[in-house]
Amino acid sequence: MIPTITGTGDEGSNDALKLRTNVLFHERITADTEGYGGIHPLVALYSHQRRLAPLVQKAIEHLEPCSGPASIVDARRAPDFVTVTRGPGMRSNLSVGLDTAKGLAVAWNVPLVGVHHMQAHALTPRLCSTIRLRPQEAYRSPRDGYHDAAEWTPQDLEPRFPFLSVLASGGHTMLIESNSLIEHKILAATADIAIGDCLDKAARAILPSELLVPPYGRALEEFAFPNGSSDYHYIPPAGRREELERRETRWGWSLGAPLSDSHGAAKSSRRMLYSFAGLLTYVQRIMTANPERSIDERRELAAEVMRVAFEHLASRIMLHLSSLNAEDLETVKTVVLSGGVASNKFLKHVIRSILDVRNFQHIRLVYPPPELCTDNALMIAWLGMEMYDAGYESELGIQPLRKWSMDAAAEDGGILGAGGWMKRTGSIPDVKL
Numbered sequence: 001m002i003p004t005i006t007g008t009g010d011e012g013s014n015d016a017l018k019l020r021t022n023v024l025f026h027e028r029i030t031a032d033t034e035g036y037g038g039i040h041p042l043v044a045l046y047s048h049q050r051r052l053a054p055l056v057q058k059a060i061e062h063l064e065p066c067s068g069p070a071s072i073v074d075a076r077r078a079p080d081f082v083t084v085t086r087g088p089g090m091r092s093n094l095s096v097g098l099d100t101a102k103g104l105a106v107a108w109n110v111p112l113v114g115v116h117h118m119q120a121h122a123l124t125p126r127l128c129s130t131i132r133l134r135p136q137e138a139y140r141s142p143r144d145g146y147h148d149a150a151e152w153t154p155q156d157l158e159p160r161f162p163f164l165s166v167l168a169s170g171g172h173t174m175l176i177e178s179n180s181l182i183e184h185k186i187l188a189a190t191a192d193i194a195i196g197d198c199l200d201k202a203a204r205a206i207l208p209s210e211l212l213v214p215p216y217g218r219a220l221e222e223f224a225f226p227n228g229s230s231d232y233h234y235i236p237p238a239g240r241r242e243e244l245e246r247r248e249t250r251w252g253w254s255l256g257a258p259l260s261d262s263h264g265a266a267k268s269s270r271r272m273l274y275s276f277a278g279l280l281t282y283v284q285r286i287m288t289a290n291p292e293r294s295i296d297e298r299r300e301l302a303a304e305v306m307r308v309a310f311e312h313l314a315s316r317i318m319l320h321l322s323s324l325n326a327e328d329l330e331t332v333k334t335v336v337l338s339g340g341v342a343s344n345k346f347l348k349h350v351i352r353s354i355l356d357v358r359n360f361q362h363i364r365l366v367y368p369p370p371e372l373c374t375d376n377a378l379m380i381a382w383l384g385m386e387m388y389d390a391g392y393e394s395e396l397g398i399q400p401l402r403k404w405s406m407d408a409a410a411e412d413g414g415i416l417g418a419g420g421w422m423k424r425t426g427s428i429p430d431v432k433l
C-alpha cells in the first residue's frame with residue numbers, strides 16, 4: 001500500500017547489462033489497530049492519510065543528490081519510475097498510496113508501475129537473491145542497509161521459473177505455480193479463512209492473556225516451543241493415510257486434519273482447496289469446554305494446531321507433486337514459503353520433513369527473511385523493477401482494485417487482465433494492453 005521509489009544503477013556494457021540492488025530507504029509503519037480484533041478499515045485509512053506523505057518526504061531525502069540544476073524535488077536525482085500497489089486490497093487504503101504515487105510520477109515526469117500485492121510476495125525470494133545471494137542466509141537489518149553482495153544480470157535471479165510458492169498470510173492462503181513473471185497459476189486457495197487468521201484466533205483462545213502480544217502467530221509459536229527446535233519432536237506422516245489420522249493426546253482431545261471427510265463421491269480430502277475454519281472452531285471448543293486448562297496442555301494444543309495447519313498446507317503441495325508426470329516433476333526445483341506465517345520456524349521444519357520423507361529431498365525450500373515475509377514496501381519495489389524491466393508501465397488513470405486475481409485463467413484475466421498496462425516495445429511505451 002506504500003508507494004515505493006525504486007532506483008537501480010546500471011553499470012555495464014550494451015550487451016550484458018549488469019545491475020546492482022541498493023536499497024536507499026526502507027521503513028514500515030503499521031496502523032495501531034490493537035483492540036479492534038483485526039484491521040479496522042477507518043483506522044487503517046486515517047493512518048495512511050496521516051503518515052504516508054511524511055514517510056515519502058523522508059524517503060526522498062535518501063535519493064542521490066543531484067549535481068545538475070535543481071529539479072522539482074530540490075537537488076535530488078529523480079528515480080527512473082515509481083512503483084505502487086494497485087491491489088488487491090481495501091480500495092480506500094490503496095487509493096491513498098496510488099494517488100500519492102501518481103503525484104510523484106507526474107511531478108518527476110517518470111513512468112508509474114501499479115503492481116499486484118500477491119505477485120510481489122511470490123517474487124520476493126528473487127529480490128533476496130540479489131541482496132544476499134541466498135534468501136535463507138542471514139541478511140542485514142535495515143539499519144545496516146540492504147546492499148548487494150554482487151552485480152547481477154536478470155538471468156542470475158533465483159529461484160528461476162517455474163517454481164511453487166505457498167503464500168501464507170493473515171489474509172491469504174494459496175499454493176501457486178509461477179511459470180514466468182506474469183504467469184501464475186493458483187493451484188489451491190482457502191475456502192474460508194486464511195491460515196494466519198486461524199493461528200491468530202487460536203492464539204487468543206489458547207494463550208494466557210499476559211503472553212498474547214502481536215503478532216499473535218509468533219506468540220503462539222514462542223509459547224508452543226519456548227526452547228525452539230529442541231521442543232519439536234516432530235514425526236512427519238509417511239503417506240496420505242497417516243496424514244489424515246488423528247493423533248490422540250494424553251489430554252483426551254485430538255485435532256483432525258481439515259477436509260479429511262469424504263462426502264460420497266466428492267472426496268474432499270483430495271480436493272485442491274485449503275480450509276482452516278473448522279480447525280479453529282475445534283480449538284475454540286476445546287478451550288471453552290474448560291478455560292482452566294494447564295499451561296502444559298495449552299502448550300500441546302498450540303503445537304498441535306500448528307502441526308495440523310502446516311501439514312494441511314503441505315498436503316496440497318504433495319497432491320500437486322504426485323499429480324505430475326516425471327518430466328514435469330523434473331522442472332519443480334524450488335518451493336517458496338512467503339507471507340507472514342512463513343516466518344514460523346516450525347512451518348519450515350514441517351514442510352522440509354514432509355518433502356524429505358516423501359522422497360523430494362532434491363526440492364529446495366526457500367523463504368525470505370521474516371521482515372520481507374510480512375507486508376513490506378521492498379517487495380513492491382522489487383516487483384515494480386521486474387515489471388518495468390520486462391517493459392510494463394501503467395497508465396496514469398489506473399484505479400485501485402479490491403479483487404484482482406494473479407491467475408490469467410480467472411474471470412478477470414489475472415495480472416494483465418486488469419487493463420491499464422502499457423508495454424514498451426522500444427524506449428517509448430506504445431502498446432496499450
Ligand code: AMP
Nearest residue numbers: 169170196215216217218340341344375
Ligand atoms: P501478513 O498478512 O503477510 O502481513 O502476515 C501477518 C500474519 O502472519 C499474521 O496472521 C501473523 O500472526 C502471522 N505471523 C507472523 N509471525 C508469525 C509466526 N512466527 N508464526 C505464525 N504466524 C506468524
Ligand code: ZN
Nearest residue numbers: 121169374375
Ligand atoms: Zn501480504
